[in-house]
Amino acid sequence: MDLLLDAVVTGVLLGCFYAAVSLGLSVAFGLLDVPHVAHPAFLVLASYAVFFLNERYGVDPLLAGLLITPLFFLFGLAAYRLYYETFERRGSDAGVRGIAFFFGIAFIIEVLIILQFGVDQRSVTATYVGKAWRIADTRIPFRLLVAFAVAAALTILLTLYLSRTFMGRAIRAVAQDQEALRLMGVNPIRIKQWAFGIATAVLGIAGALLIIVAPVEPTLDRTYIGRTFCVVVMAGLGSMTGTLVAAIILGVAETIVLTLFGASWAPAISFAMLLGVLAVRPQGLFGRRS
């Protein structure tokens, strides 16, 4: 019983972290319908950038994450522009070739990381990595707490941004009806490009969390394809609070299976849940489409 309670607590913390790494995809895939399978590869790339800053200049991982955020924003703008020019503007078959395109990008990033940093696992050093906080018998690692706090803040900020600011509302409007926006004299492509930039910028911080929570390796993105898409699809495309709830469900499910059946079953959890959601309730728990 104690073990189970332990698993639930860790699961909730882990879930918040999953929410943080999925938020960008929730915008890119959920709101903009871009089949962004390279999202986890971008995430791992961000982790390696944080690793580089941390190892070379001793920058705190979270600060490093903040530092690379503007770069990732620009990177996102460029990536969407390329995607738009080659696929969305030509129209037909964008889904099929789009997903192939992003898989190609993901592979390129993977190999570039391997060529630069090698295949070994990498981790960062900071005062809060490696320590733990004890409440009675439960041991909560600091790194999970940090990830939890930052992830929660990130989710709240992004939710507020999408619901309160002009640009955020415009992004949600473009997701609902692109043509209507065009008739109002707004250029929907520029809004979508901006949104994709935001989605990629969030990965700067998320990448820092990724390498704080556990060591990273170049092919880690393959596991996270399952986790991020599971969270986003389960949340219902484009819902930020839904993303948080779905991520917590995934986190708890993963830690419970981990405690009961062992680590070798863990990679399948997110993918199995994803399959289940797709088969039973494709619109997700908080779906915007019925």
Place this chain on the structure above:
Amino acid sequence: MKRNGIFFWIGATLFLAAALLMTQVIGNQYPFFACYVILQFIVLAVAWSILGGYAGYVNFGTSAFFGMGVYTAVFLLKAFDAPLAAQIAAAAAVGALMGFALGLLTLRMQGIFFSIATIAATIVIETSITNWRYVGGSAGIQLQRPMVTEPFNNYVQMLFFIQALLVVLAVAISRYIQNSWIGRGLQAIKDDELAAECTGVPTLRLKLLACVISGALMCAAGAPAAMYLQYADPSSAFNLNYSVSVLAMSLIGGTAHWAGPVVGAILLGATQQLLTVTISSEVNVLVLGVMLVLFVVAAPEGIIGLIRRVLRNRSEGKE
């Protein structure tokens, strides 16, 4: 069409005769090792295109089918000491069953959701195999090759010839589908599934058929790989690289014609073999990614599309 058919079968016979002759004449093992991989990719790419090219359902689960083929062979070998032919036949049956399940998935999912579901299914299957101790678990399993049968004097040569047979089988099936009403029906599904259904195309039956054929061929292509490597482990048998390589080969060759995946597989497969030998397997993956992106962006119709455009321009020039 008739004359084309005769030419095709003459070509196929010549190809098989050449493959057989190769096994008798060439003593060096390396060409067979390399060509086996290329032939295997031709089967996979052609099989993938039956569903992905004609019907437009992008299957990212190639590695699931391939891996299940490998593990069907491993299981049969370990449990019953089954001969190679039985391994391949059983793998084809398993693949057909998996294809049937995949076909049922298309009922509820289209487009990118279908693709994501196939990736998810791959990982779930891989994890189940990883946790199955009998076939070696995550550490993998060593396999002993049985004695080679006449007229081959080496096991790899025999595998090479068997894979060549599978290539002819796969291409013949793919060509038949393309030229028959099945191909036209699948084309209609690709263009507009709802419209196809409304005009009386039996969409579900066609999709199931395409999935079953495609799945059976992919699994059959995977079965000899166990004997080829004399070793099997889940993370390499179910490697996502197979899925992406096969997708890249089909898209690079062009999916509108059965010859597209063949051309793509030969081109990319040969390049990969060369790179793996001369540089490293990392650069190999890099080239795969770059070529995939380049072709998807610059030549969406693939090499076949480029050739067709050149031919059309020339004939217009003549008139």
